[in-house]
Amino acid sequence: MSQYTATFILNSRTAMQQPTAPELEILKLLWQKQPLTARELHDELETVLGWGYSSTRKTLERMGEKGFVAVQAQGNKNSYRATLDKMPTLAGFAQDFAKRIFEIDGPLPVAMFADSKLVSAAEIADLEQLLQQLAAAQLTKPVDSGEP
Amino acid sequence: MSQYTATFILNSRTAMQQPTAPELEILKLLWQKQPLTARELHDELETVLGWGYSSTRKTLERMGEKGFVAVQAQGNKNSYRATLDKMPTLAGFAQDFAKRIFEIDGPLPVAMFADSKLVSAAEIADLEQLLQQLAAAQLTKPVDSGEP
DNA sequence: TTTTATTTGCGACAGATGTCGCAGGTGGTA
DNA sequence: TACCACCTGCGACATCTGTCGCAAATAAAA
The missing domain is CATH 1.10.10.10 (Winged helix-like DNA-binding domain superfamily/Winged helix DNA-binding domain)
Structure with missing residues (x-):
């Protein structure tokens, strides 16, 4: 299993923001x-x-x-x-991109990250895991009604 | 060839912003x-x-x-x-994502957009074109020195 | 130890964004 | 024609970001 904790998934209320x-x-x-x-x-x-x-x-x-x-x-x-872990952070960006911009629900194919100068083969494996988790978590997540 | 004009490529000075x-x-x-x-x-x-x-x-x-x-x-x-065309806009987002987040220089593989609820097969073909253009344009683009 | 080079903490400011509310039109209805 | 519902223009305000500058503190050098 992944050695990282999926920092972004938790914390639904505080809406853990992504770095700019x-x-x-x-x-x-x-x-x-x-x-x-x-x-x-x-x-x-x-x-x-x-x-x-x-x-x-x-x-x-x-x-x-x-x-x-x-x-x-x-x-x-x-x-x-x-303090933000690399792969979970990157995975968070990827998932957000897929979902928000292109409305892709399933996890992104990791093949697309092959050319990244940022991630090694080993990291890609982790990324795959994380993306799957995120995609799954998203499906069960209730619709945000924006109540303060 | 693509029926769209690549709205984003032009306009280097005004730095055509992307929609929020x-x-x-x-x-x-x-x-x-x-x-x-x-x-x-x-x-x-x-x-x-x-x-x-x-x-x-x-x-x-x-x-x-x-x-x-x-x-x-x-x-x-x-x-x-x-007034913003769909595919060029989407392509712009994709390219920006690839470059800025994952430091991928070449064009993204269009396969990844297959599951998008937003684009049809025909549009994917256009997307491929646009991504290639954007990637190419990026390589020739000089480093932005941020002079006002 | 006095001077000089760096640091750090913190206040400021402008511009973009999210989010409203109000006052002044316009068209349809009684 | 007087009234009501709905629309529009526009001003306002709180935040978040990008970007600095300044003054007090600290370490290194003279």
């Missing part, structure tokens, strides 16, 4: 190499996002509030580590 | 049956989004400003029609 585009960029870096300081993260992101250092830090700060990353004060500087 | 989640919901309805009045749209959306009538109209209004829909004053009531 820039947040995902940061998470990707962290999944590659962990932990990293704000400065390190920034230096990599700069080329891609063209941000000022402050923007990077603010984003990190907000990600902390949302529980996407954990801060570790190491001496005087903080370093960050992802 | 609720906006897409509205577009989907319009692609199914066109034109529709605000009230008609609302009655269908209500169950899914749990919105008030005003919210629906405001969203429609903003979609008009963005050029996603066109308004037609018919007597005293307005009806709306989508």
Whole structure:
């Protein structure tokens, strides 16, 4: 079975939000190499996002509030580590995409992820599992009536 | 060849934005049956989004400003029609998803859309074309340096 | 220990989105 | 023609995001 916990499925009431585009960029870096300081993260992101250092830090700060990353004060500087697991997060995006954009109910065929620069063969196997779980969970989920 | 114009590719400076989640919901309805009045749209959306009538109209209004829909004053009531073409829009979402989330450069395999409740076999063929174009366009596109 | 280079926390601001409510028309009906 | 139901334009407000800048704290260097 999968070594990951399917972070997204739980928590129906709080509607666990997905990371935004820039947040995902940061998470990707962290999944590659962990932990990293704000400065390190920034230096990599700069080329891609063209941000000022402050923007990077603010984003990190907000990600902390949302529980996407954990801060570790190491001496005087903080370093960050992802608290969101890679594969469940990615699977969540995939499922949401399939469902919301294309109205595909069953799990997506993992074949489509073969060319991804992000996932290894081993991870693809996990992804398959996760996608299946998510698809199943979705079918049993009652229609959200949006009551506050 | 595809009967659609690839609305998204053009327009590099203005960065043609994609519709948001609720906006897409509205577009989907319009692609199914066109034109529709605000009230008609609302009655269908209500169950899914749990919105008030005003919210629906405001969203429609903003979609008009963005050029996603066109308004037609018919007597005293307005009806709306989508100005965004279905397949190019969907293809845009797919490509963006592949690229931004999974870092897949080539075009997505169309097989994955087979189970979509949204696209017919004929449309899948078009989708394939569009995805290929988008993937190609992406490769030649220079890195965005974010200069204002 | 005084200075200098970095950090960090936090406040700010503009723009996009979700979500309403109100006031002023218009058409049909009594 | 006076009234009622429904429509439209438009202003408002709370959030979330993207993006900074500043001042206080800390570590490293002189």
